[in-house]
Amino acid sequence: MAETKDAFSLAHVSKETMWLETKKIAVVIIGAVLNAVALNLFLIPANVFASGFTGAAQLLSNIFYEFTPINLSTGILLLILNIPAIILGWLRVGKMFTIYSLISVGFTTIALEIIPVVEVSPDILLNAVFGGVIAGVGVGMTLKWGASTGGMDIIAMILSRLNDKPVGIYFFAMNAGIILLASALFGWEKGLYTLVTLYASTRMIDALHTRHEKLTAMIVTDKSSVLKKAIHDKLVRGITIVPARGAFADDPKEMLIMVITRYELFELERIIHKTDPHAFTNIIQTTGIFGFFRKDD
Numbered sequence: 001m002a003e004t005k006d007a008f009s010l011a012h013v014s015k016e017t018m019w020l021e022t023k024k025i026a027v028v029i030i031g032a033v034l035n036a037v038a039l040n041l042f043l044i045p046a047n048v049f050a051s052g053f054t055g056a057a058q059l060l061s062n063i064f065y066e067f068t069p070i071n072l073s074t075g076i077l078l079l080i081l082n083i084p085a086i087i088l089g090w091l092r093v094g095k096m097f098t099i100y101s102l103i104s105v106g107f108t109t110i111a112l113e114i115i116p117v118v119e120v121s122p123d124i125l126l127n128a129v130f131g132g133v134i135a136g137v138g139v140g141m142t143l144k145w146g147a148s149t150g151g152m153d154i155i156a157m158i159l160s161r162l163n164d165k166p167v168g169i170y171f172f173a174m175n176a177g178i179i180l181l182a183s184a185l186f187g188w189e190k191g192l193y194t195l196v197t198l199y200a201s202t203r204m205i206d207a208l209h210t211r212h213e214k215l216t217a218m219i220v221t222d223k224s225s226v227l228k229k230a231i232h233d234k235l236v237r238g239i240t241i242v243p244a245r246g247a248f249a250d251d252p253k254e255m256l257i258m259v260i261t262r263y264e265l266f267e268l269e270r271i272i273h274k275t276d277p278h279a280f281t282n283i284i285q286t287t288g289i290f291g292f293f294r295k296d297d
Contacts, residue, residue: 034134034137034138036136038133047062050131051178085101239258241254
């Protein structure tokens with residue numbers, strides 16, 4: 001009887017995990033399609049550029065079209081740029097993270113090739129704002145579900161581990177390069193509208209997920225031992241445990257304090273919900289860390 005019960009539990013967990021991964025893949029695909037819609041209906045017709053590898057691919061496509069006889073689409077260039085990033089991600093970041101990145105890049109490329117480039121509005125400001133908002137919704141949804149859009153996410157994470165600097169620095173450097181190059185080649189007006197797009201997309205990502213690269217989780221629970229083991233099984237992070245007591249019921253509890261990256265927030269929420277759904281969790285911004293912060297090797 002015990003063996004049958006264990007087998008049933010294992011099957012239940014397996015089905016639950018499979019359903020969760022299916023939903024995550026669906027969200028990644030929707031985010032990729034939204035990114036393609038933002039590009040082909042708003043940004044590309046207005047000659048305004050996106051952020052990260054997508055903006056770099058868009059910029060390269062324009063350079064090829066304007067200054068060479070070669071004509072390569074943004075989708076194809078996005079795929080080419082991401083190939084070395086995907087390989088590095090597989091070797092240095094993590095296999096599941098890289099698989100989701102590959103799915104995102106692949107479906108973005110397919111959607112860019114299928115969706116026609118159509119000018120929805122002749123107003124460049126409307127294109128810049130709506131393109132940035134739609135792209136930001138796609139990226140924000142993807143990050144909220146613990147996945148990645150690939151490209152600069154992977155490169156920035158690897159560089160951050162090598163140099164121990166915030167991931168945001170590398171995003172800023174690449175986006176600044178896109179703005180400056182776009183301004184030099186196609187006029188400062190295009191560069192300024194690109195800045196509007198980056199601001200709009202960043203605000204949407206902030207609203208849907210979080211702009212902070214590192215977060216501190218404070219978890220008040222009466223199942224600290226079980227929860228600690230569950231977290232350590234999934235996340236490579238140190239945990240500090242301090243005694244706590246509920247003021248209303250005066251019942252003894254413990255508080256687990258840990259620092260995570262924004263990419264681990266979804267997984268932590270899952271662990272807490274499955275292990276102790278009654279735990280109280282507070283997630284706050286971490287502006288800096290002094291001392292040892294474990295990174296996945």
